[in-house]
Amino acid sequence: MLEVRNVSKSFGGLQAVSNASLVVERGCIVSLIGPNGAGKTTLFALISGFLKPDAGNIGFDGTPISGLRPHQICRLGLVRTFQVVQPFVNLSVRENIAVGAHTRIAGRREALEKAADVAALTGMEKMLDQPAGALTIAGRKRLELARALATEPKLLLLDEVMAGLNATEVRELIGVVRDIRNAGVTILLIEHVMQAVMKLSDYTYVLNQGEMIARGTPEEVTCAPEVVEAYLGHGAAARIAIAGEADGV
Amino acid sequence: MSDRVRMTGWALLLLIFAAVPAFISSARWIDFLELTLFVAVLGQGWNILGGYGGQYSFGNAVFFGTGAYIQALLQYKLGIGPWAAMWFAVAGTVVVGAFIGYLSFRYGLRGSYFALITLAFSEAFLVLSRSLKSLTEGGRGVQLPLNQDPAQALAAFQFNFSDPFLRSYGFYYTILIILIVACALTWWMERSRFGAQLVAVRENEEAAEALGISAFRVKMGAICLAAAISAMAGIYYVQKFLYIEPGIAYGTGKSVEALFAPIIGGLGTVAGPLLGSFFIHGIGEIAKETLGRAMGDRPGIDLILFGSILILVLAFLPRGLAGLLESVCKRIGGGRDA
Ligand SMILES: Nc1ncnc2c1ncn2[C@@H]1O[C@H](COP(=O)(O)OP(=O)(O)OP(=O)(O)O)[C@@H](O)[C@H]1O
Ligand SMILES: [Mg+2]
Numbered sequence: 411m412l413e414v415r416n417v418s419k420s421f422g423g424l425q426a427v428s429n430a431s432l433v434v435e436r437g438c439i440v441s442l443i444g445p446n447g448a449g450k451t452t453l454f455a456l457i458s459g460f461l462k463p464d465a466g467n468i469g470f471d472g473t474p475i476s477g478l479r480p481h482q483i484c485r486l487g488l489v490r491t492f493q494v495v496q497p498f499v500n501l502s503v504r505e506n507i508a509v510g511a512h513t514r515i516a517g518r519r520e521a522l523e524k525a526a527d528v529a530a531l532t533g534m535e536k537m538l539d540q541p542a543g544a545l546t547i548a549g550r551k552r553l554e555l556a557r558a559l560a561t562e563p564k565l566l567l568l569d570e571v572m573a574g575l576n577a578t579e580v581r582e583l584i585g586v587v588r589d590i591r592n593a594g595v596t597i598l599l600i601e602h603v604m605q606a607v608m609k610l611s612d613y614t615y616v617l618n619q620g621e622m623i624a625r626g627t628p629e630e631v632t633c634a635p636e637v638v639e640a641y642l643g644h645g646a647a648a649r650i651a652i653a654g655e656a657d658g659v
Numbered sequence: 660m661s662d663r664v665r666m667t668g669w670a671l672l673l674l675i676f677a678a679v680p681a682f683i684s685s686a687r688w689i690d691f692l693e694l695t696l697f698v699a700v701l702g703q704g705w706n707i708l709g710g711y712g713g714q715y716s717f718g719n720a721v722f723f724g725t726g727a728y729i730q731a732l733l734q735y736k737l738g739i740g741p742w743a744a745m746w747f748a749v750a751g752t753v754v755v756g757a758f759i760g761y762l763s764f765r766y767g768l769r770g771s772y773f774a775l776i777t778l779a780f781s782e783a784f785l786v787l788s789r790s791l792k793s794l795t796e797g798g799r800g801v802q803l804p805l806n807q808d809p810a811q812a813l814a815a816f817q818f819n820f821s822d823p824f825l826r827s828y829g830f831y832y833t834i835l836i837i838l839i840v841a842c843a844l845t846w847w848m849e850r851s852r853f854g855a856q857l858v859a860v861r862e863n864e865e866a867a868e869a870l871g872i873s874a875f876r877v878k879m880g881a882i883c884l885a886a887a888i889s890a891m892a893g894i895y896y897v898q899k900f901l902y903i904e905p906g907i908a909y910g911t912g913k914s915v916e917a918l919f920a921p922i923i924g925g926l927g928t929v930a931g932p933l934l935g936s937f938f939i940h941g942i943g944e945i946a947k948e949t950l951g952r953a954m955g956d957r958p959g960i961d962l963i964l965f966g967s968i969l970i971l972v973l974a975f976l977p978r979g980l981a982g983l984l985e986s987v988c989k990r991i992g993g994g995r996d997a
Contacts, residue, residue, distance in 0.1 A: 458869065484871035492869070498862035509859040512852045513871035521852065561871055 411436040411596050412457070412488070412565055417466030417476075418620075419449075419456055426452040428620040429466070434565065439587070439597045441607045441628065444617035445641050450600045451493050453617065454567050458490040459483040470565065484513060487564035491554040491571060493600070499543035503534055506542050506553055510560030524560060532556040532586055548579045552586075559590060566590065568599040572606045584609055604632075616640065664988070669842075676835055680828050689831050693899075695940045696834045697892055701913060702920030702932030703841040704889035709918065710927035711845075711854065712881040713861030714769070718777030719889055719917040721759070721784050724908030726752045726890025728788065730897045731801040741816035741898060749890045756886025757879060764878045769864075778914070785909035800904025803897070816898045830899045837891045838933070844884065845929045857881050858927070889917070919965070923972045925981025934980040939965060 412434040419427040427449040434440045442450050455461040457468055459480040468476040470488050478486075489510075498506050507525035508518075515521045529535045532552050537545065542553060551571045558566055568587070572580050584606050591597050601607050607614065607628055614631045616624040618640035624631050631637055683689060701723060709715045729751045733744035763776050788795045795801065805819060806812070812821030818829030848854040859867040860874045868874055897903050907913075924935025946964050976983055 460865070460869075479873070480868040481871050481873045484869060489871070490869055492866065496863050496866035496869075498859055498866065500862060501858065505855070505858075509855055509867070509872070510870045512855055516852050518850050518852060518855065521855070557866075557870060 411471060412598065413467075413469040414453070414457060415467045415469075417453070417456055417463045417468060419452055419461060419464050425620050427456065427463075427617075430617065430620065430622045431466075432615050432622065432625075434596060434598050435613075436596055437591070437594070438612040439591050439599065439610045441611040441614045442598065442600045442617060443602070443607060443614060443631075447619075448617040448640075449620040450617055451569055452620075454490050454569055454600065458488065458567060460490075484561055484563075487562070488567070489558045489561045489563040489565075490567040491558050491569055493569040493573070495547075495550040495554050497542035497545065497550055497553055500541065502539050502541055503529065503545070503549075503553060503556075504538040507534075507556050507560045510557040513561040528556050528560045531589065532559065533582060547574045548576075551575065552583070555583075555586070559595070563595060565596045565598065568597060568601075570600055570602060572601055572603040575603075580606060608632075673839070679831065680824070684827070686827065689827065691940065691944060693831050693834050695936050696831075696838045696933075697895060698916050698920050698940065699933040699936040700834065700838050700841050700892040700895075701889060701917040702924070702936055703838070703845055704885045704887075704892065705917040706921040706926065706928075706932050707845060707848070707888065708878075708881045708885040710921050710925075710931065711848070711861065712857045712878060714878060714881070715774050715918070716777040716885075716914070717774040717911075717918070718779070718781030718914050719885070720909050720911065720913035721777065721781040722752050722756060722886040722889030723893045723896070723913045723917070724781070724784060724788070724903075724905075725755050725886075726893030727897045727903045727908050728795065728801070728893075729890075730894045731803060731903045732795070734803055735801050740814065742814075745894050748894050749887050752886045752890035752893070753883045756882045760879045760882035764875050764882075778911075781909050781911070781914060785905050788905040788909060795905070798905060800902055800907075803901040805901065817901065830895070833898070834895050837895055841888045841891065842929055842933070844888065848884070849929060853877065853880060861927075919969065921979075923969060923979055925979030925984075928979070928981040930984075931979055931981045934984070938980060939968070942968060 412432070414430065414432040416429050416431055417427060418425070418429055430449070430453060432442070442453070444450050452461065456463050459475065459478050459482070463476055466476070467474060470483070470486060473486070475483050475486065475488070498509065504522060504525045507528050508521040511521040511524040511528070515524055526535070526538060529538055532555055534549070534552050534556055537549060542550070545553060551574070555568065555571055572583055575583065580603055587597065587599070587610055599610070611628045614626065614628045615622055616631055616637050623640060624634045624637045626634070679692065683692070701719065704722060705716060705719050726748045729748040730741070730744050733739040733747055734741060759777065759780050763773050768776055789798050791797070806815035806817045807820050809820045809822070812818055812825060818825045821829065848857070856867065856872045856877045857880070859870070859872055860877050864874045893908075919939060920935035921932045922935065923938055924933065925931030942964060972979060
């Protein structure tokens, strides 16, 4: 469904993504992990058309999409959320989600109805008439998700939607994400919350300093010594493997 | 406020405006009303792009002036009737709007850059209308001939020699109808996909793009609509005064009036420009009557007053008079207004 092939991007002298490849199969939840500054968000920006790759190809559903504008890619059925949430603060939650719904729905009333439906799916039905600016961080993260979902994507890119949430909220949102997948939406997610990665992912990619250093099932990947060292520095592999088990993963 | 309350308010307002001849006959007060409605139309043109779209123009005179000049020149040079010229005036202004929009939005100009480029365009048109003498008659302006045949008053879109009612109220109703069209367009826009997308672009362009909105196309739509509405104000102006010259058409005066009204009245609201225009010109009249009389005829005193009002509104009423009205209505309506 999504094929990223040897994609590179640099900002001035900084190589943010270098020669990275990644494949997402239809119906899967694939996760992308890596330490801070690894280039994960940059890769999302490249896939969703916010940045142009310096090199490499990106294909979605068999068509090349590198070079298309974000709104065109969204209409093809690939939508991203933002790690730094970007709500329309002066609009209500309902109006926020309806903006997403309008991608497929011309009528105002139908879009607002669809917004209520999507809000119910993402657990926001009680907040529909609140201004988005009044939401807590957890609410804003859900709104990012709801708005993107309202565009009826085939592939949803979630950038750290669990960050900053407490344990209960994380557990709820894991359920929501799984429901979305079960409804037929393929998902690629960036996540630091390992509990979510382990529970949700069918497949995991690890990015470090712009390079894809490992891939496999989440269990395989988290045990791989190169991954552990990428996170915690040389020599830390052994200690972390034990800590991971103690964590109950 | 619910839609029903709003609709009732608008219907009442419309009734009052339509019935004005029944209780106002003083030419001076009709002039005052015409000016107020005229500025409200200019303001609505600005409000579409600035209030709903967040693109603050400092040169909306370019639309007013172009509409006015096309309306005047088609009659003056080619002898085309005013009712036919009107369509060309609107269409031609929309083309100018699309051109300015294309140059600005294609290259992602926002904020003060957009304000500056619109100002630059209105200044360029000012210079051009002064220097292209063979086309525009230059600084002398275009004076349309008076039509003295009472039977042709409507056909000529001139009411100086028509029956007494039309002579007194013809242009009042003209600008009222234009304002109704402008407000209806805005009302429709507010409840359409286009309006929702325009507001989304104002709020956060990046997020809007991510959700499938072409910010470029939406802003192009807004600038064309803004141009069309401002052009209608130009058409009214030319038919009423049968005269247009570069300073009136493209001077910064119209650009400033166009943005004052909606900012004071309430950005991104249908009623904002009308409220703001009434407030500004109402205060202006009162100032002339009282301060002017007390302190003698000192020019500029109304400008000081306008400036102070603008500062006060910006400081204390971020959502303008419309926002104030809404919260007052909510308080009065209590829980009823669900
Ligand atoms: N627009 C930009 N201009 C310059 N440098 C950038 C830009 N965007 C990202 N970077 C740099 O590129 C690198 C990768 O950033 P990116 O945001 O993709 O990392 P990330 O993996 O998402 O990190 P995190 O987990 O902290 O979100 C960082 O060093 C960052 O400072
Ligand atoms: Mg990131």
